[in-house]
Amino acid sequence: MTNKSTVLRGVRPYGADPVDIIVRAGVIAEIVKAGTGSGQVVEADDLIALPGFVDLHTHLREPGREDAETIDTGSRAAALGGFTAVFAMANTSPVADTAGVVEQVWHLGQATGLVDVYPVGAVTVGLGGEQLAELGAMATSPAQVRVFSDDGKCVHDAAIMRRALEYVKAFDGVIAQHAQEPRLTVDAQMNEGLLSGQLGLTGWPGVAEESIVARDVLLAEHVDSRLHVCHVSTAGSVEVIRWAKSRGIKVTAEVTPHHLLLTEDLVATYDPVYKVNPPLRTSADIAALRAALADGTIDAIATDHAPHPHEDKDCEWAAAAFGMLGLQTAFSIAMLTMVNSGLLDWHTLADRLSVRPARIGHANGHGQDLLVGAPANIAVVDPSASWVVEPATFASKSRNSPYAGMTLPGRVVHVLKAGKASVLGGDLTC
Amino acid sequence: MRHLLSAGDLDLPEACLILDTAAQLASVTDRSVKKLPTLRGRTVVNLFFEDSTRTRISFEIAAKRLSADVINFAAKGSSVSKGESLKDTALTLEAMGADAVVIRHSASGAPHRLATAGWIQGSVVNAGDGTHEHPTQALLDAFTLRHHLRAGTGDLAGLRVAIVGDILHSRVARSNVLLLRTLGAQVTVIAPPTLLPYGVNDWPCAVSYDLDDVLPHADAVMMLRVQTERMQAAYFPSVNEYSRRYGLDMRRLNLLPPTAIVLHPGPMNRGMEISADVADSSRAVMVEQVANGVSIRMAVLYLLLGGMADEDRRDQ
Structure with missing residues (x-):
């Protein structure tokens, strides 16, 4: 970091009137009248500045599945998507259930440096759901883990979930639950409904999510701890969370871009690019999820970016892996579903894409308003641009995007992470 | 009709055409020489990822009565069980020049995938997929x-x-x-x-x-x-x-x-x-159902493959 100034020339913070944002020594040093700032100029006329996005839910696959993604390629994809911080889920190989693994992930993230990679620690040893992992050791490691999750698997044992919620209070951690009652979802392939019956694919009923969410908010209330619900996918879960929040229960929740846009109807193609867990639901669920994100019942958009090598999707539905890419399309999908529909403005979009997720995960230095003195983690976007999704051009190592060929609105143009440009003009700086 | 993947894809005239064609072809079974030359030179592959002797034999007899060359490909493993993947099996059959693939698979939608993923050119007949259709x-x-x-x-x-x-x-x-x-x-x-x-x-x-x-x-x-x-x-x-x-x-x-x-x-x-x-x-x-199964499968193969002119449809 030098004391040289970078000037975001003519940029519109949250879509407001143009200004020059002057960044120096990693922070927003000054905000002055457009065209008057001096330093190294980054042209940002008519572009919108938002706090750098924070993704509570990514799968960077390293260690173990470097054929699908690495921390380096995942960081590149994240930066191009406007993110300055991502949380890397624990279901790697080996599982991130020890201080050693989370430290490795942390250091690899720092070495790449394009985004801050916050490792998520596993709740239970090997994601096995039976014995608590050494949560304290992960919390006090250099990675300072605060978010714990067995994501991919549900902490289904109520007693283990209760203990986990209690235990993390000692270091203000949060349990991020993948809410999926396992006995109700044996071999589940898609949303349970009329279509699953017609397609002959085993159903994943909404109640399998809702029953766990209901149990967990009650547990969180009982032990007065923090619960975060991963990838909420049903209208019923929204109702439970809304009720829990009204009671003052410390619950937060996220929704993925794909659950805000895509419906189960796509499964009729049997194309596994649409196979994801939790599954794509109905248009009624989408409407409820959008409304909940708009009114704050759901706190954050999180990608659940899940890279898979081609062969794991180029097969019959039942054999295919669950998951889809999300980092490089998240902003556009959020804009399409939430801003263009009038449900969120730029301020509230920033709240859901940056401020609240940073707060939930204790990503210090991220998710701060664009004010003088704030760390310069900034995403600069072009709301008037549109682009055609070509997964072959993605920085991610994998190509499993459900949006291939779609024309999406909005484009991430520049990204500053701690004052340093990671993306300029839509390209990585290194 | 290029493939037969779902009974729901058939409209009333198509369904009646298959039934009427089967009725005509059923008479072949009553002859002493139970064979028509219709599909001579065509190759039908029975690709069975699930054991089903009766369905496979029914398709095999149907194809043979139309003079097609029949290959039985009993794929024990699927990609689910870490054997050869459906895709690689399909590419193999394509390279060998299969005109029609009759597929039985434990995964719902596998025939649909075979027909639409671009792996093969030939016709696909669903001989039972998972809990989907037959x-x-x-x-x-x-x-x-x-x-x-x-x-x-x-x-x-x-x-x-x-x-x-x-x-x-x-x-x-x-x-x-x-x-x-x-x-x-x-x-x-x-x-x-x-x-x-x-x-x-x-x-x-x-x-x-x-x-x-x-x-x-x-x-x-x-x-x-x-x-x-x-x-x-x-x-x-x-x-x-x-x-x-x-x-x-x-x-x-x-x-x-x-x-x-x-x-x-x-x-x-x-x-x-x-x-x-x-x-x-x-x-x-039940015994009549079995006999009728042969006639129906003859009709399906005939309409999918024989409906074309004699030139190799793969060249078209």
């Missing part, structure tokens, strides 16, 4: 119903058909509901609620939990095989209870109108969904 079974059932109850011609308008058993897991039921609807029949599915799919009330059929209620008004009853393993997953409490409530025994057979017939796709669990005396009674038409 369209040639529905066609042979319709053929059998038409023969017995509609003098072998036309559609099945007004015919009342009861389908009884494990509707949830049955590809036969799905294909039959779709095809019988297209042909104008009135279908009722009967099962314990645990063995009915979520959303069945929106299917194009009536739904009942009470077999005795339906039988007096049925022109035909189709009994489905119920796997005893379903008991372990709590779909029903015991084989005896299932049999008492949903099995077809002589008492229930006598509830049917006197002209009504009994179908079963086989293999039967005698003593479970159907009693031995019913299975062996004159009302049961």
Whole structure:
């Protein structure tokens, strides 16, 4: 970091009137009248500045599945998507259930440096759901883990979930639950409904999510701890969370871009690019999820970016892996579903894409308003641009995007992470 | 018609064309030389990822009676069990010049994937995929119903058909509901609620939990095989209870109108969904179903492959 100034020339913070944002020594040093700032100029006329996005839910696959993604390629994809911080889920190989693994992930993230990679620690040893992992050791490691999750698997044992919620209070951690009652979802392939019956694919009923969410908010209330619900996918879960929040229960929740846009109807193609867990639901669920994100019942958009090598999707539905890419399309999908529909403005979009997720995960230095003195983690976007999704051009190592060929609105143009440009003009700086 | 993936893809004229073609081809079976030259030089591959000797043999005989070259490819492993993937198997068959692939697979949608993923050029015939569909079974059932109850011609308008058993897991039921609807029949599915799919009330059929209620008004009853393993997953409490409530025994057979017939796709669990005396009674038409299966599969292969001119369709 030098004391040289970078000037975001003519940029519109949250879509407001143009200004020059002057960044120096990693922070927003000054905000002055457009065209008057001096330093190294980054042209940002008519572009919108938002706090750098924070993704509570990514799968960077390293260690173990470097054929699908690495921390380096995942960081590149994240930066191009406007993110300055991502949380890397624990279901790697080996599982991130020890201080050693989370430290490795942390250091690899720092070495790449394009985004801050916050490792998520596993709740239970090997994601096995039976014995608590050494949560304290992960919390006090250099990675300072605060978010714990067995994501991919549900902490289904109520007693283990209760203990986990209690235990993390000692270091203000949060349990991020993948809410999926396992006995109700044996071999589940898609949303349970009329279509699953017609397609002959085993159903994943909404109640399998809702029953766990209901149990967990009650547990969180009982032990007065923090619960975060991963990838909420049903209208019923929204109702439970809304009720829990009204009671003052410390619950937060996220929704993925794909659950805000895509419906189960796509499964009729049997194309596994649409196979994801939790599954794509109905248009009624989408409407409820959008409304909940708009009114704050759901706190954050999180990608659940899940890279898979081609062969794991180029097969019959039942054999295919669950998951889809999300980092490089998240902003556009959020804009399409939430801003263009009038449900969120730029301020509230920033709240859901940056401020609240940073707060939930204790990503210090991220998710701060664009004010003088704030760390310069900034995403600069072009709301008037549109682009055609070509997964072959993605920085991610994998190509499993459900949006291939779609024309999406909005484009991430520049990204500053701690004052340093990671993306300029839509390209990585290194 | 390029592929046969779902009974729901057939409109009324197409379905009737298949049934009429099968009726014509059935006469070949009565000749001393049971062969037509229609598909000479064409290659039909039976790609079976699941064991099903009867369906495979039925397709094999059908193809051979049309003079096609038949390859039986019993793929033991699928990509699910870490064997060769469906894609690589398909690419292999494509390289060998298969004109039609008859596929049986445990994964719902595998035939659809084979037909649409761009791996092969030839026609795909769904010979049963997971818990999705089994369209040639529905066609042979319709053929059998038409023969017995509609003098072998036309559609099945007004015919009342009861389908009884494990509707949830049955590809036969799905294909039959779709095809019988297209042909104008009135279908009722009967099962314990645990063995009915979520959303069945929106299917194009009536739904009942009470077999005795339906039988007096049925022109035909189709009994489905119920796997005893379903008991372990709590779909029903015991084989005896299932049999008492949903099995077809002589008492229930006598509830049917006197002209009504009994179908079963086989293999039967005698003593479970159907009693031995019913299975062996004159009302049961299972043996005819098997014979009709060959005619239907001849018709399907003929229409998919023979409908083209003699030039190699792969060049087109």
